[in-house]
Amino acid sequence: MKTRRDFLIGGSLVAGSALLGSLPAWPAKAAAADSRAMRTRVIPVSGETVPVIGMGTSGSFEVPNGGAEYRALQEVLKRFFAGGGTLIDTAPTYSNAEDNLGPLLEQLGLRKKAFLATKLSGVTGREEGLAQFENTLKRLRTDKVELLQVHNLRDWKTQLAVARELKEKGQVKYVGVTHYVESAQDELADVVKASRPDFLQINYSVTQRGAERRVFPLAKDLGVAVLTNRNFDDGALFNRVKGKQLPGWAAEAQITSWAQMFLKFALSDEAVTAVIPATGKPDRQSDNLKAGLGPLLTPAQKSELIALVG
Numbered sequence: 098m099k100t101r102r103d104f105l106i107g108g109s110l111v112a113g114s115a116l117l118g119s120l121p122a123w124p125a126k127a128a129a130a131d132s133r134a135m136r137t138r139v140i141p142v143s144g145e146t147v148p149v150i151g152m153g154t155s156g157s158f159e160v161p162n163g164g165a166e167y168r169a170l171q172e173v174l175k176r177f178f179a180g181g182g183t184l185i186d187t188a189p190t191y192s193n194a195e196d197n198l199g200p201l202l203e204q205l206g207l208r209k210k211a212f213l214a215t216k217l218s219g220v221t222g223r224e225e226g227l228a229q230f231e232n233t234l235k236r237l238r239t240d241k242v243e244l245l246q247v248h249n250l251r252d253w254k255t256q257l258a259v260a261r262e263l264k265e266k267g268q269v270k271y272v273g274v275t276h277y278v279e280s281a282q283d284e285l286a287d288v289v290k291a292s293r294p295d296f297l298q299i300n301y302s303v304t305q306r307g308a309e310r311r312v313f314p315l316a317k318d319l320g321v322a323v324l325t326n327r328n329f330d331d332g333a334l335f336n337r338v339k340g341k342q343l344p345g346w347a348a349e350a351q352i353t354s355w356a357q358m359f360l361k362f363a364l365s366d367e368a369v370t371a372v373i374p375a376t377g378k379p380d381r382q383s384d385n386l387k388a389g390l391g392p393l394l395t396p397a398q399k400s401e402l403i404a405l406v407g
């Protein structure tokens with residue numbers, strides 16, 4: 098049986114420059130920005146660290162295989178790993194996202210560096226859960242994943258038991274539960290309290306702050322790692338700040354874009370282990386990665402931002 102050690106990536110800082118040697122060349126500008134070590138946070142259940150900027154695949158990886166958008170994803174992934182990222186969130190129900198992600202990681206030789214998070218999604222009962230996971234492994238071209246999450250709490254008791262069974266067998270390193278809307282946060286908190294998963298995933302942004310009330314304090318108390326999704330409110334936050342200048346204090350926090358501001362907002366809550374912004378555009382990936390460097394927001398800066406954007 099695989100032990101926790103078998104999975105450890107080792108080291109507490111993920112230096113992007115250490116990865117550069119094994120990858121094809123890309124623009125000097127992107128590589129230069131990646132030479133500092135990205136901030137990491139600890140997964141409480143194991144003590145392993147994970148880089149705070151992860152990436153999502155909903156929408157961004159749901160593109161036709163082999164086309165221009167698919168080719169852009171190669172660069173999105175190269176920049177992600179070169180910048181010190183490792184954690185990638187996907188799901189079997191994000192149409193063909195797993196089918197694109199698996200081969201791309203394989204072609205780029207990046208699977209071993211990746212912390213793959215996927216889900217048991219839309220299934221009912223043990224047999225369906227196990228069958229979906231087996232198929233996910235094929236689609237992702239791997240024999241294990243780092244995190245298996247029960248998507249949107251569907252059939253959660255059975256599916257969490259399935260995830261734990263797979264953890265016992267060494268095919269899954271951590272188990273988790275997810276949701277993505279404010280109205281489900283109390284239910285998510287109840288499930289976390291009752292079942293104590295290794296991870297939870299929930300929506301959190303400048304305008305959707307419900308997780309601060311119950312989910313984050315509970316995660317801190319119980320030692321549950323937290324991934325936050327929809328940090329840009331699925332892109333809607335950018336419309337809210339269209340034409341607005343960054344606040345004067347942005348430079349102090351080494352922030353040069355609204356995307357970095359929104360990601361640092363989420364990371365400024367110490368309960369948050371990592372954020373998982375989704376983009377299919379290489380330059381936006383480079384932008385998002387910068388939020389893993391430099392200072393976070395003070396409580397006063399967070400309040401100012403809420404007043405400005407909310």
Ligand SMILES: NC(=O)c1ccc[n+]([C@@H]2O[C@H](COP(=O)([O-])OP(=O)(O)OC[C@H]3O[C@@H](n4cnc5c(N)ncnc54)[C@H](OP(=O)(O)O)[C@@H]3O)[C@@H](O)[C@H]2O)c1
Pocket residue numbers: 152153154155156157186187248249275276277298325326327328329330331332335356373374375376377378381382384385
């Ligand atoms: N567990 C769940 O139920 C659940 C639900 C929702 C999401 N998720 C996970 O969380 C991930 C993120 O959530 P999300 O995809 O809903 O929303 P999101 O990350 O809040 O927003 C994604 C949108 O932001 C745009 N964007 C990304 N980076 C940008 C930048 N630097 N500048 C300007 N625009 C930028 C993207 O456009 P472009 O692609 O055009 O760049 C896309 O339209 C998902 O991919 C998925 O892995 C999980």
